[in-house]
Amino acid sequence: MTGTVYKSTGSWYTVKTMNGKFYECRIKGRFRLEGIKSTNPIAVGDKVQFELETKNNTETGVIHRIEERINYIVRKSVNLSKQTHIIAANIDQVFLLITIDNPPTFTSFIDRFLVTAEAYSVKPILLFNKIDTYDDEKLHEVKYLESIYRSIGYECIEISAATGYHIDKVKAMMEGKVSMFSGHSGVGKSTLVNAIEPSLELKTKEISEQHMQGQHTTTFAEMFDLSFDAKIIDTPGIKGFGVVDMEKEEVGDYFPEFFALKQDCKFNNCLHLKEPKCAVKEALENDEVSYSRYRSYLQILEGEEETYRTDNWDKE
Ligand SMILES: Nc1nc2c(ncn2[C@@H]2O[C@H](COP(=O)(O)OP(=O)(O)OP(=O)(O)O)[C@@H](O)[C@H]2O)c(=O)[nH]1
Ligand SMILES: [Zn+2]
Numbered sequence: 001m002t003g004t005v006y007k008s009t010g011s012w013y014t015v016k017t018m019n020g021k022f023y024e025c026r027i028k029g030r031f032r033l034e035g036i037k038s039t040n041p042i043a044v045g046d047k048v049q050f051e052l053e054t055k056n057n058t059e060t061g062v063i064h065r066i067e068e069r070i071n072y073i074v075r076k077s078v079n080l081s082k083q084t085h086i087i088a089a090n091i092d093q094v095f096l097l098i099t100i101d102n103p104p105t106f107t108s109f110i111d112r113f114l115v116t117a118e119a120y121s122v123k124p125i126l127l128f129n130k131i132d133t134y135d136d137e138k139l140h141e142v143k144y145l146e147s148i149y150r151s152i153g154y155e156c157i158e159i160s161a162a163t164g165y166h167i168d169k170v171k172a173m174m175e176g177k178v179s180m181f182s183g184h185s186g187v188g189k190s191t192l193v194n195a196i197e198p199s200l201e202l203k204t205k206e207i208s209e210q211h212m213q214g215q216h217t218t219t220f221a222e223m224f225d226l227s228f229d230a231k232i233i234d235t236p237g238i239k240g241f242g243v244v245d246m247e248k249e250e251v252g253d254y255f256p257e258f259f260a261l262k263q264d265c266k267f268n269n270c271l272h273l274k275e276p277k278c279a280v281k282e283a284l285e286n287d288e289v290s291y292s293r294y295r296s297y298l299q300i301l302e303g304e305e306e307t308y309r310t311d312n313w314d315k316e
Helices: 107-120 136-152 167-174 189-196 200-212 248-254 256-262 279-285 291-301 304-308
Strands: 002-009 012-017 022-027 047-055 058-066 072-076 084-089 093-098 123-128 155-158 178-182 222-225 231-234
Touching: 012 047, 012 058, 022 047, 093 107, 107 123, 107 136, 107 248, 107 291, 123 136, 136 155, 136 256, 136 291, 155 167, 167 189, 178 189, 189 200, 248 256, 248 291, 256 279, 279 291
Parallel strands: 022 058, 093 123, 093 178, 123 155, 178 231
Antiparallel strands: 002 012, 002 047, 002 222, 012 022, 047 058, 072 084, 222 231
């Protein structure tokens, strides 16, 4: 049998098959030792093969194979062992909720998020929420940010989770896909999910309460089917999108507009800092690259991410 992992709690995995049945599955002892170095060999979103087994009149599954992942996101455990924990796999897209105030979302945060999404190969979409609350000045700021991110190729949608404005657009983008929602605490993630699918509110509350009570020591995620052929992965306790370790040389590759220019830099290992004949710096001087994007790039390069790392930026 084949199915998708919807939930994992320690050693048991809830797997949903194509015909909509859920099975509680575990992994064969030996299987655990193989493959990826992480605290969990299988994560929510994984496609698995399993065999049924009947013990004491209950039917459970034994997983013997994981399909290759299109992508996966991880978090490093905070303890000294620094082991990797796979939060979720096979994610089609992640919506980043952005608010201009209450709370403010800074471009440095947006850009770090986008770099991480690029590094994970997960498509990011920017949602400017709480549009109903902005005056002309704030709306102008939204338009300005949209112009920056649209010019790079990122999709931007103005929404109001509270009034329902453009929720239809978000739903249309979710059809047939596995989505995640991300953003600072208070940007309106729960409100949005509730606007998309009211029946889901209770379920997500329940699991975040369980999480708060500390019944689960590791971060855990859960997948939900929506009523309109869409799936979401909820990750209570994780507000951001994890952290990827990367080499200095790699960072620029995850800024798509820099990556596109890189071939025109004199040096093929150009870090776009003080090198002569750097196409990125030239574009910056000609206003073809946004200054805020370049500033974020420098911050990431300089390792200022230390202050944002795991605890601050993906867990609040
Ligand atoms: N006016 C207005 N208020 C909103 C909107 N979206 C969310 N809010 C309000 O903003 C507050 C925070 O929203 P939540 O949905 O709890 O935010 P969250 O991102 O889930 O926050 P955490 O659970 O802390 O991560 C609530 O009081 C919501 O009612 C919006 O579009 N317009
Ligand atoms: Zn360069």
